[in-house]
Amino acid sequence: MDDRNAVIKGPYNQRSISARIEAFFLDNLAKVVTREQLIEVATDPKTGRVPENWHQRLSELRTDKGYTILSWRNRGDLRASEYMMPDAEQRSTASRRTRPNAATWNRVLEEHGYRCAWSEGGITCGLRKGDIDPVGGGTVCLTPDHKTPHALHAEIDPKDPTKWQPLCGRHQVMKKNYWDDETGWLNVVAIVQSSSEEQKRQVYDFLNRYFGDIEP
Numbered sequence: 001m002d003d004r005n006a007v008i009k010g011p012y013n014q015r016s017i018s019a020r021i022e023a024f025f026l027d028n029l030a031k032v033v034t035r036e037q038l039i040e041v042a043t044d045p046k047t048g049r050v051p052e053n054w055h056q057r058l059s060e061l062r063t064d065k066g067y068t069i070l071s072w073r074n075r076g077d078l079r080a081s082e083y084m085m086p087d088a089e090q091r092s093t094a095s096r097r098t099r100p101n102a103a104t105w106n107r108v109l110e111e112h113g114y115r116c117a118w119s120e121g122g123i124t125c126g127l128r129k130g131d132i133d134p135v136g137g138g139t140v141c142l143t144p145d146h147k148t149p150h151a152l153h154a155e156i157d158p159k160d161p162t163k164w165q166p167l168c169g170r171h172q173v174m175k176k177n178y179w180d181d182e183t184g185w186l187n188v189v190a191i192v193q194s195s196s197e198e199q200k201r202q203v204y205d206f207l208n209r210y211f212g213d214i215e216p
């Protein structure tokens, strides 16, 4: 049965993007919803402004509120840009994300030159607040990231600037995809997916050797 037609789409007049997306999912439990529908719901009902950061709000519903929101990464029968909240249950282990206090956050920003600190293969992202993200599009907003996943270290110091770094929205999402908040384990598949051709080749060679498909 194709239940895509049965999706309820509001209207949702909640003030925050996150609250509108949450209401939308709760109205459509166990139904397949699409990226387009999510963007429609996330769009400001008053101004008609389409938010750039709806994907980040989705991540927060998972990590902060403990909802299960499945995507093709979790379920083979979902296609890319399809999502599903199977039930309204919120994992009790989900902790509200702790933030550094204002003074600490200012120091963290200062120490990183007010730039995204994401580093990959020796190259730092370096996007600044207000820049246009050349990869993901949209205006960059820097938010605090606890360097080690919060699920592993519930006791973190909001006053210790060495524990934090500024990340742009795209790299916040990327980091969340890298770590499974429930288990604290690395999401190796997501990492390989986002790696370079060269790195994928290395992994491929490694696996070939590992499984003995080719002679070392």
Ligand SMILES: [Zn+2]
Binding pocket: 116, 117, 118, 125, 126, 127, 167, 168, 169, 170, 171
């Ligand atoms: Zn970045």
